[in-house]
Amino acid sequence: MTVLVLAEQTGGQPDELSLQAVAFARSLFPDRPVHALLVGEAQAVAAAASLPVATAYVAEVEGSYAPAAWATAAAELLDRLQADSLIAPGSDRGNEVLAHVACRLDLPFAANCVAATPGEPIRLTRVRWGGSLLEEALLHAPITILSVAPHAVAASPPGRPQAVETFQPALAAADLAVRVVGRVEPAGTGVSLAEAKVVVSGGRGVGSAEGFAVIEELASLLGGAVGCSRAVTSAGWRPHRDQVGQTGTKIAPDLYIACGISGATQHMAGCKGAKRILAINSDPEAPILASADYAVIGDLHEIVPAISAEIRRVQGR
Amino acid sequence: MRVLVCVKRVPMTGGRIVLTPDQREIETRHLGFTVSPHEECAVEEAVRLIETHGGESVVLTLGPPQAEEQLRDAMAIGVDRAIHLVTDGEEWDPQATAAAIVEAIEVERRVGGDFDLYLFGNESADAGNYQVGIRVAYSLGLPVVTGVKALAVEGDRLRLEREAGAARDLYEVPLPAVVTVLEGINLPRYPSVPGRMRAQRKPIASSTPVRPTPRLEKVRLVVPESQRKEAEILGHGPQAAPRVVELLAELGVLP
Ligand SMILES: Cc1cc2nc3c(=O)[nH]c(=O)nc-3n(C[C@H](O)[C@H](O)[C@H](O)COP(=O)(O)OP(=O)(O)OC[C@H]3O[C@@H](n4cnc5c(N)ncnc54)[C@H](O)[C@@H]3O)c2cc1C
Ligand SMILES: Nc1ncnc2c1ncn2[C@@H]1O[C@H](COP(=O)(O)O)[C@@H](O)[C@H]1O
Numbered sequence: 001m002t003v004l005v006l007a008e009q010t011g012g013q014p015d016e017l018s019l020q021a022v023a024f025a026r027s028l029f030p031d032r033p034v035h036a037l038l039v040g041e042a043q044a045v046a047a048a049a050s051l052p053v054a055t056a057y058v059a060e061v062e063g064s065y066a067p068a069a070w071a072t073a074a075a076e077l078l079d080r081l082q083a084d085s086l087i088a089p090g091s092d093r094g095n096e097v098l099a100h101v102a103c104r105l106d107l108p109f110a111a112n113c114v115a116a117t118p119g120e121p122i123r124l125t126r127v128r129w130g131g132s133l134l135e136e137a138l139l140h141a142p143i144t145i146l147s148v149a150p151h152a153v154a155a156s157p158p159g160r161p162q163a164v165e166t167f168q169p170a171l172a173a174a175d176l177a178v179r180v181v182g183r184v185e186p187a188g189t190g191v192s193l194a195e196a197k198v199v200v201s202g203g204r205g206v207g208s209a210e211g212f213a214v215i216e217e218l219a220s221l222l223g224g225a226v227g228c229s230r231a232v233t234s235a236g237w238r239p240h241r242d243q244v245g246q247t248g249t250k251i252a253p254d255l256y257i258a259c260g261i262s263g264a265t266q267h268m269a270g271c272k273g274a275k276r277i278l279a280i281n282s283d284p285e286a287p288i289l290a291s292a293d294y295a296v297i298g299d300l301h302e303i304v305p306a307i308s309a310e311i312r313r314v315q316g317r
Numbered sequence: 318m319r320v321l322v323c324v325k326r327v328p329m330t331g332g333r334i335v336l337t338p339d340q341r342e343i344e345t346r347h348l349g350f351t352v353s354p355h356e357e358c359a360v361e362e363a364v365r366l367i368e369t370h371g372g373e374s375v376v377l378t379l380g381p382p383q384a385e386e387q388l389r390d391a392m393a394i395g396v397d398r399a400i401h402l403v404t405d406g407e408e409w410d411p412q413a414t415a416a417a418i419v420e421a422i423e424v425e426r427r428v429g430g431d432f433d434l435y436l437f438g439n440e441s442a443d444a445g446n447y448q449v450g451i452r453v454a455y456s457l458g459l460p461v462v463t464g465v466k467a468l469a470v471e472g473d474r475l476r477l478e479r480e481a482g483a484a485r486d487l488y489e490v491p492l493p494a495v496v497t498v499l500e501g502i503n504l505p506r507y508p509s510v511p512g513r514m515r516a517q518r519k520p521i522a523s524s525t526p527v528r529p530t531p532r533l534e535k536v537r538l539v540v541p542e543s544q545r546k547e548a549e550i551l552g553h554g555p556q557a558a559p560r561v562v563e564l565l566a567e568l569g570v571l572p
Contacts, residue, residue: 044388065486069462092479096463099448103455108412108532111447112438125539128443133334133343134539135444138493140532147447178460186476200569222565223572230354233504240501246442247354247500255570263332276568278561279548287332289548296561298554308554309569312561 002081004030005036006097008049014038017089017148019050019155022053024148025087028116031284033152037077037163045166053160059168065093066179071100073169078105078143083269090127090147109145110137114152116144120128127152130246130269151273162229166178191225198224199253199271201244204231205260205282205300210237212237214304215259221311227251227271245270263288272316280304318372321425322363322436323418323450324352324391326384327443328439331355340537343375348363352387354500355438361505362498363436363483364395367374370470374472375425381406385521388537389437393452393508400425401523408444410531415452417526422457434475437497438466446533454495462488530532 003025007018010143016035025034033054038044039061059073075094075098077088086101088094090112114134115123121138127149128135139146184311193199199222200219202212207290219226227244244251246266252273259280261267271277279292280300290296296303328348335344352360363374376391378384379402388399402417409417422432435457437450447463454461466485467478470492477488477496508516551560565571 022523076402091482092464095447096451100455102448103452108410109446109448110533121534123536128445129330129334130414130445132330133443134534134541136539138534138536140534178462178488178490180481181489183481184485184487185485221572222570224570233501234560236504240504243501255565255568264330265330265334278564281491290332290545291543292545292548294551294564295548296551296553296557298557302555302559306558307561310558311565314511314562314566315571 001032002083003032003034003144004074004078004081004083005034005053006070006086006094007036007038007047007051008089008091008093009038009040011045012043014047014051014158015089015091015153017091017150018150019158021087021089021148022051023153023156024113027153028118029085035083035216037074039073045164049160050158051161052156052163055163055165056161058164059169061171061272064180065081066176067093067096067100067127068156068178069169069171069175071104072171072175074101074103076169077167084142085144085316087258088147089282090149094147098145098147105143105144107141107143108139108256110139111147112149114149115148116146129265132246132265132269133236138211181281192228193225193244193249193252196251197254198223198257198259199227199228199244199251199255199274200224200259200291201229201261202232202259202300203229203261204235206232206237207260207301209237213303214301214308218257218304218308219279223307224253229264229267232241258288258292259304260289262277262286262289318366318370318433319430320366320372320374320434320436321422321432322356322359322374322391322396324360324387324438324439325378326350326352326387326556327441332541336413336540340539341535343550344536345370345467345470350383350386351442352390353438353440353442353526354497355440357501357505358437358500359436359438359498359504360391360396361393365503367397368395368436369519377401377418378417379409379414379420379526380403380404382545387514388521389513392519393512394506396514398519399521401521403525407528408535409444409528410533411444411448412452412532414528415449415456416529418449418453419456420526422453431493435459435493435495437495439449439497439499449497450512457495459493459495460479461497462490463497465496465498468496468498468502528564
């Protein structure tokens with residue numbers, strides 16, 4: 001029995017999350033051949049050469065991303081290889097394409113798994129509530145379709161496949177009915193929330209849109225980005241693109257400074273990748289203190305400007 | 318135009334999740350309930366579309382009798398009526414959920430006509446299966462776009478935007494279509510008091526479908542080993558600033 005991993009690439013290199021999916025597949029089925037599938041054109045062929053699998057297949061599909069076309073390619077290859085597992089990264093596209101394949105084949109699909117044990121049925125552990133809770137589940141299906149939660153396992157280092165093979169999947173017109181028809185490039189050039197090394201975030205405790213001036217000042221002194229909680233976006237104080245959490249952006253900065261944020265599980269789901277968390281909160285009992293490394297207790301409207309002033313002082317600015 | 322929007326009742330967990338003794342559910346005795354923020358935005362989008370284009374919006378849920386609360390919440394901000402597929406509280410797997418929703422849509426089609434647009438959350442708040450909307454689209458033979466952050470109706474077509482890294486991908490699909498949305502597509506309004514009163518009188522059609530054997534079968538829930546920490550208190554009030562800046566220097570984040 002063989003295993004197929006649906007992989008994604010950027011600029012001719014396999015994505016980190018796809019290499020994590022390869023690692024997951026190889027550790028789940030150490031005795032079986034693990035193949036991979038990339039969909040696309042020249043860049044997909046280039047990325048195939050860096051996938052550490054048995055055969056890296058490239059389904060030649062011209063043009064932009066079309067989820068149903070990717071699903072057709074995957075279903076066709078599954079059938080040809082008589083594979084009994086299809087594994088993809090738990091990315092936007094990975095989850096979307098696997099759901100399409102599962103619909104085609106009338107099979108269940110388990111999204112965002114962190115562990116699995118082979119058997120009949122296969123037993124798996126998957127993420128709920130954006131990672132605040134885990135679920136142990138059984139997948140009753142002749143073909144296992146699952147995605148791998150981001151950062152659940154370490155990625156396989158890129159490596160040469162034993163073979164690369166290209167093929168043209170038999171696409172129907174309907175497979176291309178939904179596809180990317182254009183792109184809007186970002187306007188801003190500031191530090192992006194997802195990539196910033198330091199994020200200074202404000203919650204309901206900031207009190208108003210204007211109150212964010214002190215948060216912005218500290219973020220800019222540290223060359224970081226401004227974040228916020230959902231209480232803040234719901235109140236209209238900040239745009240949703242600043243929201244950290246389960247339904248906002250997931251971040252992994254070196255330092256996360258959470259000001260006036262209580263630490264709800266859905267907020268922490270977005271910042272648990274931070275190396276260090278500093279909480280500034282007036283309530284010494286706030287739940288965030290149980291996940292923070294450091295805390296300052298008191299009014300953020302006094303503390304945050306004092307920190308900014310001190311930074312200016314030590315830097316002689 | 319006619320829009321159907323699907324929501325799922327979930328507990329509003331606070332700073333810590335506590336499980337029931339059998340570990341199959343979250344202990345909800347002291348918790349309120351809500352729907353996913355993505356679904357709140359789907360409801361708001363449905364209401365705005367009907368305000369602009371005229372027609373009817375309908376909210377649907379598969380859930381326990383108490384999920385009527387989430388249907389009334391949606392009707393309080395302007396949805397016209399509701400469909401309640403009543404369960405005994407046991408969660409349904411995503412395939413069964415989609416099948417029940419499709420069956421309810423077929424019933425609607427027989428009596429009230431077709432919907433032009435079906436709105437879902439990109440993923441449910443609790444289970445996060447990332448698939449119910451896609452499954453419904455397949456069963457209905459309709460195009461589906463997921464993860465949508467901007468939606469515009471242009472004649473009989475939809476123009477949609479979805480985030481792709483820092484950029485946005487554009488999609489165009491004909492109606493009828495299925496769209497799964499993300500929080501941020503709009504800023505949902507708060508229900509008004511008259512809105513809440515009106516919602517009490519809006520109709521809910523309920524039925525009781527039979528739960529099939531799950532193919533993705535939940536066995537138990539586990540609260541992940543939290544790296545529960547004892548935060549080091551750096552100080553109280555603005556006097557803590559020098560200690561904080563020392564720490565910033567230690568961590569190497571002072572530019
Ligand atoms: C399915 C779902 C998804 C969600 N997704 C997200 C998400 O992505 N991101 C998110 O953030 N939330 C999310 N939430 C909401 C989350 O549950 C909380 O409601 C929210 O995070 C609370 O925001 P907050 O901490 O700013 O507000 P609160 O919980 O009200 O906390 C305010 C804090 O500020 C402190 N404070 C008040 N005044 C001061 C002051 N002057 N100085 C210092 N401290 C002060 C208080 O002690 C308190 O700890 C989600 C909820 C659900 C149900
Ligand atoms: N029990 C349910 N009742 C109504 N809609 C649901 C239900 N479960 C899921 N959905 C819808 O399907 C979306 C995706 O759910 P999921 O596939 O579980 O992540 C949700 O955001 C809802 O819009």
